[in-house]
Amino acid sequence: MIKDQEYLKKIADICLSKSKKLGSSDANILVQSSVSENVNVRNKKLDGSERSENLGVVLTTYLGKKKSSIASSNLKESNLDELVNRCIETMKITPEDEYNSLPDKDLHFKGLKDLDLYDETHLSNEDKINYIKEAEEEAFSNDKIINTNGSGFGENKSNFLLANSNGFADGYKTSQFTAYCEVVSKNNGSMERDYEYTSKRFYSDILKPKQLGSIAAEHAVKKLNPKKIKSEKISLIFDKRISKNFLSIFASAISSSAIAKGTTFLKDKLNQQVFNSEINILDHGNIRKANGSRYFDSEGIAVVNLDLIKNGILQDYLIDTYNGKKINRKSNGRASGTTNLYFQNGSKTFEDLVKSENKILYIKETIGHGTNIINGDYSVGASGMMIENGEFSYPVSEITIAGNLNNIFKNITLADDLEFNYATNSPTMMVEGMVVGGK
Amino acid sequence: MSSLLKNSELTSEKADSIVSETLNNCDDGELYIEDTKSETIVLDDNKIKSSNYTSDLGYGFRAVTGDTVAYSHSNEISEKSLKNSSENLKSTLKNNSGTYNSEIKKTNQKLYKDVDPIESKSMKSKIELLNNMNEYARSKDSSVKQVTASLLAEKKNVEIIRSGGELLSDNRPLVRINMSVMVEKNGRKETGVFGIGGRQDYDEYLKNDNWKKVCDEAFRIASTNIESKPSLAGEMKVVLGPGWPAILIHEAVGHGLEGDFNRKKTSAFHALVGKKVASDGVTIIDDGTLDNRRGSLNIDDEGTPTERTVLIENGILKNFMQDRLNARLMNTKSTGNGRRESYKHVVMPRMRNTIMLGGSNTQEEMIKSVDKGIFAVSFGGGQVDITSGKFVFNCTEAYEIINGKIGSPIKGATLIGDGPSSLKEILMVGNDMMLDPGIGTCGKAGQGVPVGVGQPSLLINNMTVGGTQL
Numbered sequence: 001m002i003k004d005q006e007y008l009k010k011i012a013d014i015c016l017s018k019s020k021k022l023g024s025s026d027a028n029i030l031v032q033s034s035v036s037e038n039v040n041v042r043n044k045k046l047d048g049s050e051r052s053e054n055l056g057v058v059l060t061t062y063l064g065k066k067k068s069s070i071a072s073s074n075l076k077e078s079n080l081d082e083l084v085n086r087c088i089e090t091m092k093i094t095p096e097d098e099y100n101s102l103p104d105k106d107l108h109f110k111g112l113k114d115l116d117l118y119d120e121t122h123l124s125n126e127d128k129i130n131y132i133k134e135a136e137e138e139a140f141s142n143d144k145i146i147n148t149n150g151s152g153f154g155e156n157k158s159n160f161l162l163a164n165s166n167g168f169a170d171g172y173k174t175s176q177f178t179a180y181c182e183v184v185s186k187n188n189g190s191m192e193r194d195y196e197y198t199s200k201r202f203y204s205d206i207l208k209p210k211q212l213g214s215i216a217a218e219h220a221v222k223k224l225n226p227k228k229i230k231s232e233k234i235s236l237i238f239d240k241r242i243s244k245n246f247l248s249i250f251a252s253a254i255s256s257s258a259i260a261k262g263t264t265f266l267k268d269k270l271n272q273q274v275f276n277s278e279i280n281i282l283d284h285g286n287i288r289k290a291n292g293s294r295y296f297d298s299e300g301i302a303v304v305n306l307d308l309i310k311n312g313i314l315q316d317y318l319i320d321t322y323n324g325k326k327i328n329r330k331s332n333g334r335a336s337g338t339t340n341l342y343f344q345n346g347s348k349t350f351e352d353l354v355k356s357e358n359k360i361l362y363i364k365e366t367i368g369h370g371t372n373i374i375n376g377d378y379s380v381g382a383s384g385m386m387i388e389n390g391e392f393s394y395p396v397s398e399i400t401i402a403g404n405l406n407n408i409f410k411n412i413t414l415a416d417d418l419e420f421n422y423a424t425n426s427p428t429m430m431v432e433g434m435v436v437g438g439k
Numbered sequence: 440m441s442s443l444l445k446n447s448e449l450t451s452e453k454a455d456s457i458v459s460e461t462l463n464n465c466d467d468g469e470l471y472i473e474d475t476k477s478e479t480i481v482l483d484d485n486k487i488k489s490s491n492y493t494s495d496l497g498y499g500f501r502a503v504t505g506d507t508v509a510y511s512h513s514n515e516i517s518e519k520s521l522k523n524s525s526e527n528l529k530s531t532l533k534n535n536s537g538t539y540n541s542e543i544k545k546t547n548q549k550l551y552k553d554v555d556p557i558e559s560k561s562m563k564s565k566i567e568l569l570n571n572m573n574e575y576a577r578s579k580d581s582s583v584k585q586v587t588a589s590l591l592a593e594k595k596n597v598e599i600i601r602s603g604g605e606l607l608s609d610n611r612p613l614v615r616i617n618m619s620v621m622v623e624k625n626g627r628k629e630t631g632v633f634g635i636g637g638r639q640d641y642d643e644y645l646k647n648d649n650w651k652k653v654c655d656e657a658f659r660i661a662s663t664n665i666e667s668k669p670s671l672a673g674e675m676k677v678v679l680g681p682g683w684p685a686i687l688i689h690e691a692v693g694h695g696l697e698g699d700f701n702r703k704k705t706s707a708f709h710a711l712v713g714k715k716v717a718s719d720g721v722t723i724i725d726d727g728t729l730d731n732r733r734g735s736l737n738i739d740d741e742g743t744p745t746e747r748t749v750l751i752e753n754g755i756l757k758n759f760m761q762d763r764l765n766a767r768l769m770n771t772k773s774t775g776n777g778r779r780e781s782y783k784h785v786v787m788p789r790m791r792n793t794i795m796l797g798g799s800n801t802q803e804e805m806i807k808s809v810d811k812g813i814f815a816v817s818f819g820g821g822q823v824d825i826t827s828g829k830f831v832f833n834c835t836e837a838y839e840i841i842n843g844k845i846g847s848p849i850k851g852a853t854l855i856g857d858g859p860s861s862l863k864e865i866l867m868v869g870n871d872m873m874l875d876p877g878i879g880t881c882g883k884a885g886q887g888v889p890v891g892v893g894q895p896s897l898l899i900n901n902m903t904v905g906g907t908q909l
Contacts, residue, residue: 042703048508049531051524052783055514069489073514074496078446083494090490090562097486125531149705149826184705184826193705193826223827231673231909261484261585263621263628326484368831369820370853370905374621374628377851379670379905381822381831398829400853400905402672437672437855437905 003033003055005171008161011057011075015084016165019061022088026062026102027165030298031055034158039128042150044136046129061087065096102299103321107331108168109296109303116289118157118173119202128153131209135181138213144221147184149193151216154178155203168300176291177203181212185220192226194219194365199422201289219364226383226397229438235357236401236431237387239364243343243429244422246412247281249405251338251424253373254308254316256323265376265406266314274314275409278346281309283318285339292340292423296333303333308341312410342425346414353415353430355390361436362387363401376405382436400437408434441606443472443496443598447516454521455604461502461525462602466537467763468502468528470521470600471740473782477593478557482569484585490562499782502528503764504535510785539602540767546744548737550730551638553610556592559640565590568650576620576654582665583658584628585621590614592641599742607742612638613733613889615878616650618657624665629850631660632819632835636877637731660817660836667850670906671839676812677854677899678805678840682873683817685894688723689793689881690821690830691858692716696725696750696758697883698765698776698788700825707828707859708756716756717862720798723751725760727775727791733877734792734891738775741786745775750793751862762788780886790881792891798868802896805867807843813852813904814838814845828858853905861899869896 008031019027033055040047056073061084068091070083123131132153139145156178161171182195196216198207207215238246250266258264266274275281285303287293296302299321306316317327320335354360363384370379383397408431415428441451454470462468475495481488497514500521509531511524572588592614599607615636622629633656635644679687692708700706708716717723727745729735736745741763749757761769762777765788778789806814814837821832833853839846874893881890 042506046507046531048510048785049527050510050512050785051527052511053513053515053520054783067489069491071491071493072495074494075514076446079494079496083492086492090492093562093566094490095487095566097488099486147703147705149703191705191707191826193824228903233909262623263585263630265628367822367824367829368833368853368855369822370831370833370851372630372851374630379833379851379853379907381829381853381855381905383827383829397827398855398857398903400672400831400855400903402670402851402853402905402907404907435672435907435909437853437903439674439903 002035002157002159002173005161008033008159008171009169012161012163015057015059015080016163018081018084019059019088020165022084024061024063024088024091028060028102030058030160030162032158032160034156036154036156038152038154039125039132040150040152041129041132041136042148044133044140047150049125059084059087061091062100062102063091065098065100066091066094067097067100068094099322099325101321102164102166103301103331105166107301109170109300111295111302113172113295115286115293117201117293119175121203123155128155132179134209135179135213138210139181139183139217142217142221144185144187144224145183145217146186149182149184151181152179162300164300170296170300172295175201177206179206179212181216183216183220185224187224190225192220192223194223199291201291205289222385223383223395226395228398229396229436231436231438233433233435235360236434237353237360237362238429239362240426240428242363242366243426244424247341247343247424247426249371249373250281251318251341254318256317256319256327258373259317260323260326263374265373269314272314273312275309275312275412277312279309279312279412280344282307282344283338283341287340290340290420292338294339297335299331299335301331301333301335303339306332338424340423342418343414343427345416345418345427348413348415350415350417350428353413353428354387358389360387361396362392378403378405378408401434402437403434441472441598441600443474443596449516449518449521453518454600457521457525458600459602459604461528462539464536465502465504465532465539466767467540469741471499471782472598473497473595475593475595475781476557479589479591480565480569481589482573483587485573487566487569497782500524500528501785502532504532504537506768507532507535508764508785512783541601541603543601543742544744546738548728548744550728550735550737551612554612554640555594556612556614556640557594560642572618572650572654575651576618576658579658582622582624583620584623587619589617597740601742607738609737614641614644616644616653618653620657620661622661622665627665629661629664631657631664633657633660634876634878637733638735639731663836663848664850667848669908670849670852670904671908672904672906674901674903676809677902678809678812678814679897679899680816681869681871681894681896683875683892684815685795685875685892686818686821686832688795688894689790689892690823690832691856691861692723693790693793694823695825695828695858696760698759698761698769701759702765702769706825711756714756715754716859717751717754718865719754720868721751721754721862721865722796724749724796725776725790725793729792732792732891733879733889734790736791739777740779741773741777743773743775743777745791748774760788760790762786778888780888784886787883789883789888790890792893794893795895797870797872797895800867800869802869802871805896805898806840806845808898809840810842812840813849814840815854823858829855830858831855854902855905856902861902864900865897866900867898871895
C-alpha cells in the first residue's frame, strides 16, 4: 500500500524540524511513496513478476546562500539524524551561490486539485497476466511472428508530499498503467523486432490487449527484408513515435539552465522566428487525466500553461527558480521540466504528406544519441519505409539521417493527426530535404 | 552472520529461515541486500552547483523456477516486510516446483580494496579540486566559455543470502572524475568531454596532477571540434583508435552475446557458437577480474566469482555471457555475468570489461592503406538493436583520411553498422591494445551498470558514416 499524506507529512515534519534545529535557515523536503507491480510474459507464458515498494526522502538545506542535499530510502530515525547532520555539515562548508534560495512564496500552488490523476483500480496479478497474454496471443496470430522479446503489464501507484520551511506543504496521488508488447518477426533469413506501448493514468484508457498485440506484430512484419539505400538528399516523414523526440530536444534547448549557461543553439532567440510560421508549440499542465499533467513543479510552484512557440516565434523558456534568477525571470513552474508538451495540429492530412512528393523516406525508428543541443547538430541511425508515388513500397534500414536543427525546425510540415498518448505528443511530421547516409 | 542486517529489526537467523523456507521448492534464488552510499558534487558555470549525498538500504528477494522469475524488493528491512515478499514470490510460482541448486563457486578474489572513497577525501578538498579544475580549464584559452566538472563516489556493500544460510558478500568502491569544456570561436560552439575513474580512492587518480590531464584532454577535444568541417555521408573505410572506441565492440557484438538474448533466440548470434563470426586474428574477451577496473567485480550480483570469459577466439564464437538462470536453461555454467543496477532491479547477464586483444598491425599502416575514410578517435554514446544486429555510435572526435593521410577534423558523425557483418569486415588489428579511462555505463532494460572496454586500433573495411555532405 502507498502511504497516505498524513504519514508522509510526519516524516517531512521530522526532517524539517531537525534541520532547523541543527542550524539551517531554510529547507525543502520531498517524501515519496510508491508501489509498482509488473508481470512479464514471453511466448504466452509467465516469465516473471516483480513487486516494488519504495519510500524515500530528498532533503535540501540552506544557510543563507549555501546549499546541500541528501537523499535516502533508509528512514530509521537514527539514520535520518545522521543524514540531516551530514547535510548541514556539508552545507556549512559549501561556497555561497548568490542564486540559491527557496522559491518565491507568491508563486506557490494554492488552487484546486481536480485533474483526475489517480485511478484506484487495482488489477490482481492474474488479471495482469491475462491482459498481456491476450496481447501476445493476438501478435502470434500473425504467422510471420515467431518469437517475443517479452511483453509486460505494469501498475504503478504513488503518493508524495513536498514541503518547505516557507510553509508550503502539498502532495497528491498519481497512478500509471503501462503495457508493452515486443515481438520478433522472421522471413527469408531476415529477423526484426518491433513493439507497441501504451501508458495512461487510467486503466480504462490504455489500449485493449488485442490492439496492442496486433499493432506490435504489424510493425515487426513491416520491417522484414529491409534494403539499404544510396546516400541522398530526400524529404523525410517522421512517424508520430519519432516526431515527438524533436519536441523533447526543443525543450532541453530552451531550459533556463541551458539558456543561462549559453549551452544551447536557442540562446538569444526569444521573440525570434525559430520554426516556420505554421508551427505552434504548447506546454499545458492542466489537461484532465493526461500523462504530463501536474499541479506544481518540484519546488511547489504552480504550473501555468505556456505557449512556447506561436506562429514559429519563440515566446518563452522553461524556467525554475535558480536559473530564472540568473536570467532575471520568474519561475513558470518548470523545475521538473515540461508537462504536456505538444505541437498543435497542422493543416495537412497524413495522406497529403505521403503524396506530396514522388519519393519520400518514412522514418519509424531512430537509434543513437546524436543530438548536440549546443550547436544544433543532429545525426542518428534510422530505419523505416520508402514511399514511392504515394505508396509505401519497401522497408529501409542501416542508414543515418543528419542535419542541423536550426534548418530542420524551419522546414517542418505537420499533419492533423495529434493524439495524447504520452506526455510529449506530436502529429506526423515531414521535414524537407535532409541528408541520408547509406550505400 | 549478515553485517548489513546488524542494526535492523530483522535478525540474520530469521532472514535465513524465511529465505530457506521460500526457496525450498524453487530451482534458484537469493536474498540480495544492498547498502549504498554515494556522493555527487558538481561545479557548473563557475559555482559549486550541487552536493548530493545518498544513502540507500534495501533488499531484493528472488525466486526462480523453470524460466519464471518472481522478484520483490523493498527498502523496509523487517521480518514483516520480508514475509510479505515471500508470500508474493510464492503466489507467482504456485504452479511450479523445482530443486534448489545450492552449488556456487567460492573465491578469495580481491580485485579492489575495501575503501570508502567518499570518506577518504574531505569535502573541503573535493570542493578545492573542482575549483582548481575550473580555473585551470578556463585559463587554458580565452575561447573557453563554459566548464562543468563533477566528482562522483560510491561505496556499495552487498550481501547475498542463499537457501541453507550461505552468505556471500562484496564491498565495492567506485569513483569518477568528469570534465566538460565548451569553447566558442567565430560564433561556433563545441564541447569536449573527458573523465577518469575506477574502483579506488580519489587520490589514486589524482597523482602527478592527473586532474590537469583530464582538463587538457577535454579542452583538446573541444578545440579540435571547433575547427571541424561537416562530415561526408556514405560507406567508407574506418580506422578506430585504441581504448574507448571499443564501445563499438560492446554494442556491435557484446550485447548480442549476452545469455538471455541467445536463450530466447532473439540475438543475431544465437545459432552461431563454434562458427566463424569474425575475421582471423579477432579475439574478444569479457573480463571481470582486472584490478581496480570500473567493470570488475569480486563476485557478481548472484554471488558467482567473476572470470575472464573468452567470447570470440581467433574469429570463432566460443561462449556467451551467462547469469545462473540462463546458464541453467542452456545447460552450461554461469560465467559470473549476473548483474543488477541495485536491489530494485532483477539480475540479467551484463558485460564487465569487454576487450578485443591486440594484433600485429600499426595504426600508421592502417591509415596509410586508406584512400578515403575516417579516423575515429573518440565516441559519445552507442546503441544496438540485438535482433537485427544494427548498431550506431556517435563520434565526438574524428578526422577524414585522404590518400593515406589524416586530414581535417569532422564534426558530429554517426557510424552505423551491422554487428555480425562488421566483425568480418575487420581488415587489421593493431598492436596497441589500450583500456578505456574508466567512465563507461551500460544501459539495458532501464538498468545502468558500470562497465569497461578496451581494444587496439582497428581497420574496418566498410561502415556507413552519417553526415550532412553528399
